[in-house]
Amino acid sequence: MTSEAALGEVLRSAARVRVTNGGVSGVRVLGEDVLLEVAEPAAVRQLIQALAVKQTTDGYCMCHGDLAFEFFDRSGRLTAAVGFHHATYLRWSGWDDDATLCDGGAVLRWLAEQGVEGPLAQEEQRQWERHEQRLAEQRWRAAAPAAVSDLLDVAVAAGSTDGLLPEGIHRLVAQRLEEAIPDRVERAGLMLAWFGSGTGRCSGFPVHEALPEPALAETPIAYLIQAMQVYPTDARIDAGAVRHLCGWKTRKQQARDIAKVPAELRIRLLMAARESGDDDKRRRAERWLSTPSRHRQR
Structure with a gap:
């Protein structure tokens, strides 16, 4: 008998299952909130089928799991306790x-059929978020100037390791862009458009999206203003300007620089922030752009 099939053999005698929030450690269930108990034979067998696995892995998920399934035989004896991890792994x-589960979604659908809909809804939300993250990364990559295209994979990879961009990469980006795009207004526009792509968030964004930020911080505000005036219809430039000007300590003289932005541009950027659907960005923009005399990050 393969190790993958061993659990199925153990569960042949299962007559009842209890589902608890939290995972397992050994045979000990870690959660206390019982979500469901099922003793209907067909439903129990359906769950056991849904818990089929492809193969064992070479390691452990770092957490204890989202759910615990405790199986009992007809006498009430515990036959197995398994941990359910992210609709992907079983412990x-x-x-x-x-x-690795053959179909983690089958387990979530079984739970929903039994009236426990939360785990399925949470997984669908996670899948949507992962999809949005992929789209944001694609937009960010597409907006990056060709001169730095070979640095993008390095920056993205940093997000899945230590979360720190490699030392010197910001300096290299600035140098490459200066050499490839000597016109300072054009360069400012491209950097703003790049910074305005991706998630567009002012906080909590993937680390790779910060790649152009230091070069923007060193760009005189006059060139950023000119870029916004020269490219009035590029929504990415407006988004990048809001993100840069209204972010946390993004410029050495942030308040002074924002005070130099003409009123019509501040109104345009404020409108872009309000239309973004991002409440954090809107609040930041209203704080920085609405009244020049009150430009203070709080």
């Missing part, structure tokens, strides 16, 4: 490592 004390 059982009979395996040395976690196992």
